[in-house]
Amino acid sequence: MKTTGNTIFISGGSAGIGLAIAKKLNATGNKIIINGRSEERLTDALKELDGAAAIQGDLSVEADRIRIAEDLKTNHSDVNIIINNAGAAYAYLLSETTNAHEKAAIEMNTNYLAIIHFTELLLPQLLQKTAAAVVNISSLAVFGSHKFLPTYGATKAALHSYTVALRYTYEEQKNLQIYEVYPPLVNTEFSAEIGGANGIPPSEVADELFTALEKGQFDVPVGETKKYYAATQEAFAKIKS
Template sequence: MKLSGNTIFITGGGSGIGRALAEALHRRGNRVIIAGRRRAQLDEVVAANPGMASVVLDVADAASVKRVAAQLIADYPELNVLINNAGIMLPDEADGALDDTLLENTVTTNFVGPLRLTAALVEHLKTKQDAVIAYTTSVLAFVPLAPTAVYSATKAALHSYVLSQRFLLKESGVRVLEIAPPWVRTDLMNSREAEAAMPLDAFIEETMAVLGTDTDEVLVENAKALRANPGVGEHDLVNGFNAQMTPILRSGAY
């Protein structure tokens, strides 16, 4: 991906990976527009990064997606990069009764929302040079974390969709990228102080280096072993991973 001179729209840009990625791209000389549900949070990011812009967007709301997509095309006609980063991660109980609100919110925010937003912008992106559609998935798309089974499943579904969309757009000039982070120190699952998680600044630095190559999957070194998991031996790794991580997450001792 070209790392400068773009007009970039990033969802979930008010905090965590989204904010850090937006700021890194802003420093590279891109026109960056961030989106999120909370105006105050967006205003804080924009104030800290003069020249950045923002728009309130709830990716779980179809009307909000439609309105913002139209606004972006009108206000930023040079828009050529879409980064679908917004997501929520909450613990669930795949071995018991699932909370229906959690189920619907997670699936709509993490999976349906990015598909709707991309569909609303893809014809515009086809007309632009160096166009990119990127999705933030997770290594949990490849090695599901049992206490967050719904979240993991949404990321696996998004990975599958990316493969199809990349194939269908291969002659269009629009590149389709997947960013699959490992465990990173953010507010997701209260991981900001988790010693086992990758520091956010280190993740962004390595991600930016990989993003600037011609790869379709943006993986830091910490993510590669889990990305390589699918195959005939995947059950052993999944079971071992969850035997290690489930007690830690359920105790909150991280």
Template sequence: MRINGNTIFIPGATSGIGLALALRLHDAGNQVVIGGRRTELLADIAAQHPGIDTVRIDTADAASIAAAAHEVIARHPDLNVLVTMAGIMRAEDWTTPGSFLENAEATVTTNLLGPIRLISAFVEHLLAQPDATIMTVSSGLAFAPLRVTPTYNATKAAIHQLSETLRLQFAGSSVSVVELVPPSVQTELMPGHQDDPFAMPLAEYIDETMTILETQPDAAEVQVERVKFLRYGEARGDQAQVIRALNGSDALAAN
């Protein structure tokens, strides 16, 4: 993925990693369209950052995705990058019957069906572009499980495999597939996580991510150094130790 000259749609970019990445990509010389559910928040972002466009979208709603895709493509026919950023992370205790199903279903709908539906809505348009990118967002927890977030872990593992497989299917086309693999980052993804001293500061994460995008334009996975502890436990042969460390302290949780 080239670092500038793109038209990029990022649903789920009204806060956290999504917003920070959107602003940096805008500053790098891209047309950025931010998607989110809250119209007042979208209006505030557009007012504070002239040149950024916004569209309302609820990635848990198939009809909303279809309507937003139609709107974005109509307003920005040169759109060539889709970043499937939107996601939720909720604690679940599967040993307590009846306590987890609602959260588990919501997580699957947002974190897995959302990206699938988004890609489906945009893929015909992206294939018609001379140079296009689908950027998925998995997690270090796709590779090492955090005990308190079983469905989140599972959806991010699924996103990783989806990314790997789509890369095979799109080989030889104009569409590349890039997987963003965040570690634990100081955002509001879970209550209090934005103040976690063991999580990676958001500005540091975005700085390193932008450097990777600029210096490694053909990277299949965007991995900052901090996520490699989780990403390569099996390859190093120390996965059991990784899992113990991860679950001994939530400080090593991935985004």
């Protein structure tokens, strides 16, 4: 995948991993369009991105997804990469809540269903490009759950399954590539309540994604996730042999 001259839409691009990716790809000669719920955060983020644009909205809301997709089709028809980064997570113990199903529903909608719908809305445009990509930001949580994030991992596992199916669906269409990034704990405001201060910097995720785009490496494990990813690949290889 070329790493310059793209027009890239990044959901959740006003902070954390999304902003780090926006900065990296902006600095390497790409046009960036960031999305987020907060107009104030978007305005602040744009100050750090040369020539970038922003579209405010909550992609977990269907009406906003449709509006943002139409905005991209009408005003940014050159978009050839979408990075589905926006997410939701609740840190809690199942033994200390009576509304786990409500938290899980929000996480599943944001981390899985909304991404499927938004990608579906943009696929016709992406398929018209000479070179295009969908990048889904999943998680180390794909490889196992955690008692303090009891329902979050399932949503990322679902996203992983969808991403693999999407890749298989379009593997013969060489103009569309499907990437999945697996960050471990990252030091962002998003992960603060689960010890994010002990995580890797978001710039490390951005650097790994950039390298993967250069190489055409569709699975992008980052940091600690590399050992889990390697173990699963080894297990799959044994099953196939």
